[in-house]
Amino acid sequence: MTAMLQILEKDGAVVGELPGLDDGQLKELFVHMLRIRVLDGRMLKLQRAGRIGFVGTSTGLEGSLVGAASGLEAQDWMWSGLREGGAALVRGLPLAEYVAQMYCNSNDTAKGRQMCNHFQHKGSNYPSWSSVIGTQITHGVGAAYASQLRGEDVVHSIHLGDGATSSNGFHSGMNFAGVWKVPAVFVCVDNGWAISVCSREQTAAESYADKAVAYGMPGLEVDGNDVLAVHAAMASAVRRARAGEGPSLLVLKTYRMLGHSSSDDPSKYREDSEVAWWQERCPLERYEAFLTQRGLLAAGEREALERSLEAEIDAVIHEQESAAPMPLRSLVEDVYEEVPRHLRLQFNAFLEVAERRGEATRGDGAFPL
Numbered sequence: 001m002t003a004m005l006q007i008l009e010k011d012g013a014v015v016g017e018l019p020g021l022d023d024g025q026l027k028e029l030f031v032h033m034l035r036i037r038v039l040d041g042r043m044l045k046l047q048r049a050g051r052i053g054f055v056g057t058s059t060g061l062e063g064s065l066v067g068a069a070s071g072l073e074a075q076d077w078m079w080s081g082l083r084e085g086g087a088a089l090v091r092g093l094p095l096a097e098y099v100a101q102m103y104c105n106s107n108d109t110a111k112g113r114q115m116c117n118h119f120q121h122k123g124s125n126y127p128s129w130s131s132v133i134g135t136q137i138t139h140g141v142g143a144a145y146a147s148q149l150r151g152e153d154v155v156h157s158i159h160l161g162d163g164a165t166s167s168n169g170f171h172s173g174m175n176f177a178g179v180w181k182v183p184a185v186f187v188c189v190d191n192g193w194a195i196s197v198c199s200r201e202q203t204a205a206e207s208y209a210d211k212a213v214a215y216g217m218p219g220l221e222v223d224g225n226d227v228l229a230v231h232a233a234m235a236s237a238v239r240r241a242r243a244g245e246g247p248s249l250l251v252l253k254t255y256r257m258l259g260h261s262s263s264d265d266p267s268k269y270r271e272d273s274e275v276a277w278w279q280e281r282c283p284l285e286r287y288e289a290f291l292t293q294r295g296l297l298a299a300g301e302r303e304a305l306e307r308s309l310e311a312e313i314d315a316v317i318h319e320q321e322s323a324a325p326m327p328l329r330s331l332v333e334d335v336y337e338e339v340p341r342h343l344r345l346q347f348n349a350f351l352e353v354a355e356r357r358g359e360a361t362r363g364d365g366a367f368p369l
């Protein structure tokens, strides 16, 4: 196991080779990270106010998300684990679609049929999430194999959590990917926890990166709170895949600062001191220090950026909150060319219940997971 790749120290000092990004690109990474942080805060507040049903935050993971997404090319595909919504924003998922999906309203491109906080975006090659752990791994490998057979210039980044390394999909996906040498990068976001299972108890391997050896591909541990290290590692693994040299596994060492979801209380299973240790290594503060030292961020500029991101996000929230819900009839549309009898019967029975009990109302924000 080689040492973990790191470019920035926790105080922002440069300790590795900087990737070839210009000043504008360096600053853009920061704005993307900050947008995710602000958006998370806003979504959590909406959930606590009972206006949306469920939120799984990415607070603390901003360096991993933005670093990985920025290492891909526009034509590439990204397959989600449980927290890549912010990475999708970097690749072109419109903020309005993100928020519409949180409300499951009539602007939601999944037509309210997905659980909220499970995004997708056709325009940037981003298939819908699945909450079922690890299923995206074999789907992504199959799609990467298809790209290879078609001779397309496309790389597939397949994201997964530390918990997903124990899924069947991880083993079969990694195995087929290695055998076929598909153009894929596996991005394991080791955020310390799989709900209440600590990452150290998920495997007896010294590092998740060691798992790559068994499947005949390189594995690398990366400081996931160092956006530049993640970007550099991703760009290099993507280049390798694009050149036909096969897949790699990147393990991004980071930390989920908040609960597993808006329904979770992490104080039940982890110590405050652990959270404080990671707070010291906050990806945003580290990168802010780096940009400030290079003269790319002026005093007070972060606060100004935050205010403008809040305004941007609030405007979108107002727009989406007043959008109509999906019409009831949409429940039986779009699956078959003509609505079959059994669905028509179910739909009529449903209408009858709605008539007796009244229309569905907004949820109270409770979700049992």
Ligand SMILES: Cc1ncc(C[n+]2csc(CCOP(=O)(O)OP(=O)(O)O)c2C)c(N)n1
Binding pocket: 081, 082, 083, 131, 132, 133, 160, 161, 162, 163, 164, 165, 191, 193, 194, 195, 256, 260
């Ligand atoms: C097949 C399957 N088993 C169990 C669950 C319940 N579950 C939901 S999230 C989760 C933990 C996921 O942890 P990890 O892969 O580390 O992702 P993270 O939530 O940390 O991003 C589990 C066990 C599930 N959704 N699917």
Ligand SMILES: [Mg+2]
Binding pocket: 161, 162, 163, 189, 190, 191, 192, 193, 194, 195
């Ligand atoms: Mg995890």
